[in-house]
Amino acid sequence: MKITFPHMGNIYFAAKTLFGDLGIDYVIPPISSKASLELGSLHSAEEMCLPFKIMIGNYIHAIEKGADTVIITGSCGPCRLGEYCELQMNLMKRLGYNLDFIVIDSPNDIGAKELLSRFGKISSKSTLSKTNKIAALLRAIKVINLVDEIEAMARNKAGYEVNKGESKKILNECKKEAMNCSDGKSMIALLNSYKTRLENIEADKNKNPIKIAIIGEIYTVIEPFSNLYIEDKLMDYGVSTHRTLSPSWWLKNLVLSPINLNQLDIKRKAKEYLPLMIGGHARECIGEAVLAHDEGFDGAIQIFPMGCMPEIVSKAILPQISKDKDFPILTLVVDEMTGEAGYITRIEAFIDLLERRKDNVLSRC
Amino acid sequence: MKVGIPKGLLYNNYKPFFHTFFEELGAELIVSSDTNRDTLNNGVKYCVDEACLPVKIFHGHVAEIKDHCDLILIPRIMQLREREFICPKFCGLPEMVVNSIPDMPRVTMEPIYAMSKDRLFKWAEVVGHEIHNNKGRVKKAFEEAVQCQLNYKTGLNDETSPMKVALAGHPYNIYDNYINMNILKKLRKLGVGVVTEEIIDEDAKAKEIKKLYKRPFWSFARDNYSFTSIAAEKKLVNGIIYISSFACGIDSVVIELIKQNIEDFPFLVLKVDEHTGEAGLDTRIEAFVDMLERRSS
Known part of the structure; x- marks a missing residue:
């Protein structure tokens, strides 16, 4: 097998x-x-x-x-x-x-x-004993938590770094080297060392970069190829991004959902617009959009595959949130026909818009 | 109190229940007209672009009556049977409508769980309260409505016709003559009878569905899969026509399952959306019927 x-x-x-x-x-x-x-x-x-x-x-x-x-x-x-x-x-x-x-x-x-x-x-x-099997499982969970944490940190730091491209370089290097590790223990050690490296990169605290939340359907958000590496692109533009959905989030959500303690804040934020679970991650998408606004993000990008049923419902609701809260939200629909040039143009136009809103004091009134 | 009832989506299936319930409570009913060109145009105007044709048409129905009533019925049908769902868009229907159409009156937000009378009554309690304060009267109206619904049967069965096709698809595509461009009339004119999934009883459906590796969790998937499977296997019909709305997520799965299951049994998929031209549809139906005739002669 x-x-x-x-x-x-x-x-x-x-x-x-x-x-x-x-x-x-x-x-x-x-x-x-x-x-x-x-x-x-x-x-x-x-x-x-x-x-x-x-x-x-x-x-x-x-x-x-x-x-x-x-x-x-x-x-x-x-x-x-x-x-x-x-x-x-x-x-x-x-x-x-x-x-x-x-x-x-x-x-x-x-x-x-x-x-x-x-x-x-x-x-x-x-052939391992039961305790060793469980230990292996725990190590795997530790690894996924660490990788997701490192990735989130790198995406966030991209907006603050002094040497442009440093956090992206460290992230890519980390992923490449992790695949060369022989076992779980050495991978955890390696990830930890990269985590400290990332923590210590030179950052400009006074910078005020554009911050964008990535929301939408879980697969297209998590799997970088399906969204044409949008997060890497945003890193190159010096944009700080945040995404809640990740494999480790999914795991935590799965464990907590039977006792209804999962993602309480998202549920609370979504309540006004979509109080019920309708399948997929539509409610999470709505909650994250509201949450992103409350946490001071400049905008949000929703990504979903063409024809995704739950996300179509959230796409119908997002313009209302955008209007109520004066919060720009861009929706990108991806499928096998998505052309990269048109896609990039839309992202660039969106970033331009966010930049202009930031500079203009009046737009915030 | 004027209650608006849009004639979209599953209206045809649950018409007696909603009509009786609101009438018994003494509400005046404002029912939208049958789907027509204006309904579609309004729907396309208001609804989110990615939605399917039936959802757009539902928006059109709501837009037509929204200025004439105090409360609009938007049935948020979550589940019809235990452990089965309809479609995520049904679950989020009220949110889609109120966030897409401006100046909406009050709408019914309460979810409908129709797997048992008790769960269904929860919906009736909340919605009934908006119209009438008397709990006894709500209860009575509810009982009456359920009774009416139980006596109501949908389904087509042209038993006597020598040539028959099974008409599969979501109920709103089969029974809305604007969406399917009068396919019933067209088929009957060509001398072809029509049979729908209601002729198969529940036990046979349940047995058929067991053959799958995983129990389908959509009610429409279960009905259509088991119906076409039995119809093809027992040769109840000469061919199957599946009416499907463009970009329907459920159909993309069900049609694949059916195709793999019935193998070379005659099967025609008619895709409908707001751009469907009638001439093309006619040609496809005629060609399909010609093919069936040649096979049987």
């Missing part, structure tokens, strides 16, 4: 630590690229959403490297993600690949026993 998984932001660092430490054979698919998207679009139904297509590309690339088992998460909310597994299984079978799927689904739907047996399928391949 050789395990693989679809890419989603920094998850591959955690997966590397987990499977590496457990001693399970695994393949990390090549980072999502045009090639994976083209492969995916070729084989998927036309109207499926972008994440589905990129994931199919990831699978096929991983199979070429010897993978035979895929781990994906499911959901039973009203969003399409929950139906991915069934369609992807059928699709891969039709393409002639013999691929095993392990679907990590909500225990409410498939039963706790079934879920445990699916986990068992993975962990039985490891």
Whole structure:
């Protein structure tokens, strides 16, 4: 059994630590690229959403490297993600690949026993003792938290750094070196050292950079390829960005949601505009937009894949927030046809707008 | 009190319930007209661009009646059955409407959970309170409305027709003759009878759905998948026509599931959106019917 998984932001660092430490054979698919998207679009139904297509590309690339088992998460909310597994299984079978799927689904739907047996399928391949397995899992969680923290810090510092491009350089270097680590312990040590390096980069506290919150659909926000590396682009412009959604946020949310203690502030902020959970992360998107305004951000950018049902609802609500709070929000819809030039023009125009608003005292009255 | 009822989305399915409920409470009903060109134009004008055609048309219906009533019914249907959903856009429908259309009167924000009478009554209690203070009267109106709804059956079944097609898709695409450009009339004129999913009983549907690896969590997915699957397998019909609105997330999944399941059984997908031309639709239907005739002769 050789395990693989679809890419989603920094998850591959955690997966590397987990499977590496457990001693399970695994393949990390090549980072999502045009090639994976083209492969995916070729084989998927036309109207499926972008994440589905990129994931199919990831699978096929991983199979070429010897993978035979895929781990994906499911959901039973009203969003399409929950139906991915069934369609992807059928699709891969039709393409002639013999691929095993392990679907990590909500225990409410498939039963706790079934879920445990699916986990068992993975962990039985490891020869470690139970305590060592748990230790490996904890290390993986630590890694994902650290990577997300480092990334968030770098994105934020990009607006304040004295030597332009330094935080981006450190971030990229960190990611590259982390993949060369042999086990979880050394990766944690490396990440910690990079964290201190980032903390200590020369920053100009008096600078007042443009601050933008990135909100929207979780996959397109987290997976940099799907949003055409928007955060890297904003770093180059010297913009400080913040995004709440990340793999570590998702994990925390998942653990806290049964006792209803998850993301209390977001829920509270969203209440005025969208009081109910409608699937996907629409309520989070609304809450984050309001929160970003309250925390003094200059604007927000919403990103979602074409046809995403929950985000269409939030897109209908965002103009009202924008109007009520005098808070600029740009919506970017991405799919396999998105052209980079038009995309960049829109982002640049948005930044120009924010800059002008900042300079002009009257606009704040 | 004037209560506005937009004739969009699932109006056709739950018409008796809403009509009886508000009438029993003594409200005056303002019902929008059947979908027409103005409805669509208004809908396109107000609604967010990315939404699907039926949601845009719903906006159009609301825009038509919003100045003539005190309260507008916007059914936020969350769930019809246990562990099943409709579509995220239904769950956020009131928010979409009030944030898109200016100068709205009061609207019903309360979610509808219709899996049991008790849960449904929660909706009736809140909405009924807006119209009438008397709890007993609300309860009575609710009971009456539920009774009316239970006696109401939708569904088409042209049993006697020698050539039949299964008409699948969301109810609002099947029953709104403006959206589907009178497809029923067109098919019948060509001598083709129409059958809809209501002919399959619940048990058979539940059995059919078990064959899938994962239980579909959308009510529409469950109905359409099991209906087409049984219709194709038992040869209840000569072919299947699926009316789907452009960019519908649920259909993008369901149509794939159906295609993989029925293999080479005749299957036509008609995509509708605000730009659909009638001539093109006619040609596709005629070609499909020709093909069915040639197969059966």
